[in-house]
Amino acid sequence: MHVSEVFFREDPTPRASWRLAVLMGANSRTYKFALGEALLELAGTGRTDAPLTELARPYAMRLVRHLEEAPQAPAVQELRDTDFLAIARREAAESVRLGQPTEALIRAAVQSMPAMVMQKFTNVPGGTTLPHRFYELTGAPRERIVRFTPEMQRLAMSEHADVLRGELGARWAIVESSFSTGVGASLMREGVAVDLQTLALTDKRRRRAITGVKEATIGFQHGRCLICNDPLAAEDPYAIDHVFAFSYMERMGGLRGWQGPDLDAIWNLAPVHDACNSAKSNRLPTPDEQRRLAQRNEAIQQSPHPLKKTLQLTLSAWKYDSSRPANWFAFIGNVYRLLTN
Structure with a gap:
């Protein structure tokens, strides 16, 4: 069974379908994130549909704003003059001055969105077909209407909407960093x-902040606390838990004598409720917590670089009993045995 199927089975809801699309889909450019933010904005008003020209406005403006800060495609990609991203670059300064996309940029967005991003929004690894749809296009080519599905409306107006926006923003920042010249190379x-x-x-070489640990990882945990498995709402006090407590490295001979993997790395860090973190203290993770951590890390490895690369490096760098763990379930089981033998 593909990891994306396992991910959905853990939470068979529209939220999981959305997270599969946003967090685990391939990203050769950042169009998907701009569309996701525009969908959340318009569907969040309670509307059931909108002209494509109206959806194109927040879509195009978000790309323009991000273009001010970072590349929105790999530096190696050559753009034709008619490419939407090339048009966005040409229209960026005027759009920013106006506070809204220019008419030329809106026309380019309306022309390109259906085939370029809207048909591909739900593409995920493994050829998985998402069980939920979020919109459909209807009407004649010059008068396209975007109809929001009930699932899209419920997501955009739910108490989870702010968390989903945070996850999307974090994913966008991570992908932008991997596209940046110089920074991207070290991240890869x-x-x-x-x-x-x-x-x-952060980028390891330049120590440049990319995004928050919580925002980058919580979606891969289905928005749930790794300890109690209850939802971790945007307003809930939270902590970043060392699932295997860092203090174990010191107990077992200090940092120089420690034979296991780095416990300060992202594979071992998880957002949790602050109260759950305090109650857990330095105890070893339970079997359920180990399983949830392994599933979370397996899901992250289905996302594009650099989070995928980070976890791959951890898996390949640490040997236990002269063998490399084939997956995160084996890896985490090996860490547990190292700490209890």
Whole structure:
């Protein structure tokens, strides 16, 4: 069974379908994220549909705003003059001055969105077909209407909407970083590190903050606390838990004598309720917590670089009993045995 199928089975809801599309789909450009934000915005008003020209406005403007900060496609991609991203670059300054996309940019968005991003929004690894749809296009080519499905409306107006927006923003920032010249190269080779002072993911070489640990990982946990498995709402006090407590490294001979993997790395860090973290203290994770951590890490490895690369590096760097763990379930079981033998 493909990891995406396992991910959905754990939470067979529209939220899981949305997360599969946003967090685990392939990203050769960032169009998917701009569309996701535009959908959440318009469907969140309670509307059941909108002209494609209206959806194109927040879609195009979000891309323009992000273009001010970072590349929206790999540097190696050559763009034709008629490419939507090339048009967005040309129209960016005027759009920012106006505070809205230019008419030329809106026309380009309306022309390109149906085939370029709307048909591909739900493409995920493994050829999985998402059980839920979020919109459909109807009407003549010049008067396209976007109809929001009931699932899209419920997502956009639910108490989970802010969490989903945070996850999408974090994913966008991570992909942008992998596209950035120089920064992207080191991310691809070395993955990301964790700054425990700021609880942010950073580029290992330049220590440049990318996004928060919580925002980058919570979606792969289905928005749930890894300890109690209850939802972790946007307003809930939270902590970033070392699932295997960092103190075990010191108990077992200090950092130089520790024979296991780095416990300060992202594979071992998980957002949890603050109260759950306090109650857990330094105990070893339960079998359910180990399973949830393994499933979370397996899901992250289905996302594009650099999070995928980060976990791959961890798996390949640590040997136990002269063998490399084939997956995260074996890896985490090996860590547990190392700490209990």
